[in-house]
Amino acid sequence: MNATPSSRPIVSAAELAEALAGPRPPVLLDVRYRLGGPHGRPDYDAGHIPGAVFVHLDAELAGTPGERGRHPLPDPAEFGAVMRRAGVSADRPVVAYDGDKGWGAARVWWLLRWTGHADVRVLDGGLGAWRGPLETSAPEPEPGDFVPRPGGLPLLTADTAGEFARSGLLLDARAGERYRGEVEPIDAVAGHIPGAASAPTTENLDAEGRFLAAEALTARFTALGAAEPGTEVGVYCGSGVSGAQQALALELAGFVPALYAGSWSEWSRDPARPVATGAERG
Template identity: 75%
Template sequence: MNPIISATGLASELSSERPPVLLDVRYQLGGPPGRPAYEAGHIPGAVYVDLDTELAGPPGAGGRHPLPDVAEFGAVMRRAGVRADSPVVAYDGGQGWAAARAWWLLRWTGHPDVRVLDGGLAAWRGALSTDTPTPVAGDFTPEPGALPLLDADGAAALARTGLLLDARAGERYRGEVEPIDKVAGHIPGAASAPTTENVDESGRFLPAEALAARFKALGAADAPEVGVYCGSGVSAAQEVLALEIAGIRAALYAGSWSEWSSDPARPVAKGPARG
């Protein structure tokens, strides 16, 4: 199944006999919360899901956006109307990070039919609504393990034996700047692969062939395993999604750099080389 859907395709499905459950996951790193934007206007029928409190656990040793408690995540999805047999579409403001986080969590916990609105809300051309829907409670019960997941030790090993991609901006990978975490640099052996290169100027994902060529040039086609990390495990989900579009299954290191760099015993590399 194609993990993304166009705005035109979504409009068509919303008017069908089996419309998808819509999740509005607007989120901006360091910016205002997404709920006021949701209340000001959202795709009709969409339910707001907060990334910081509902798609992540409390920040701590596991990073700034550790995975949420599975039971609590399941309760959030059921309140949103997600059923085991219902299609789900997630969208955000356009960067694809938050929507991909929702996509990854649902897929990781066993939901078979989840897609991301390509280009986010900016791509939507239909009317917006200020009504808050009250969906019938769903029956989705999460069962983790359907997608590969890495911890810190697994990420370190994969950087040696496979291909570990760093989805942050290049200057953060090289250790030239670090606006969020206390330590600058990257996991030794990881390759730089910024998420900005997965999309075009409008925020839509590049065609599958272009993404496949990009990741092939990075070594993904020949690697026995591929993994991705970022700052806190959010934008890396967008890269896992891009790899999925390209036909490459990749593992997510959910703790990412915020977890890795919190332990002074873990090695840090700097510069353009993988280290």
């Protein structure tokens, strides 16, 4: 399925600097996040792009961990309140950035798109690509008016993800060794959803941490079967964070993916759900 986004989901550092100097600057969201590590507030306080508002991924972009996984979708009303406090309005562009691999920034990009915001982009290359000044003081933005309306992007559940792996193309965005079940550093069970194909997010980026050109991404996902006639594409990861980065890469490549937000951390909690190991899709 081909995408028809209103604008590219990424923006270069030069384009961002120009937009910030223009008459309608975007809302800036700093979503620095480390898998399994401390959140990025200390890094934000040490230096961030002027005007950026810090958003805490675990506390503000996810619900309470539990049966729905480690990073379940936040309550839409609570998410909307967080975005309004950050200055997000329905008619104002938003740019999100992080410091590593685009995971945190893509999480808020996906959530805003899913809840109906039409103009959201991720800074390509993250903070490392920024060549402008940094500041240490936190801004106090005027409250925005954004009201979430879920349903703007396709979403999979545990029940539909298993069926999707059989009827469509379900991509596993985790590292290959986790997909194969050789290691599992976080969740209780190792392996992958039967029928899913391995597609690590690291292969979406170049050596400098920027997304590959759209043509290269299209070739990558086409080789995995995404362009087969009638094929719908879905993606999951460990807990729905890196999977959002994969969803962004798929959109760059021209596809409209469905995200399984609960991902492996939800799937593997239920012993009745099947688990595959090894390099084959199962």
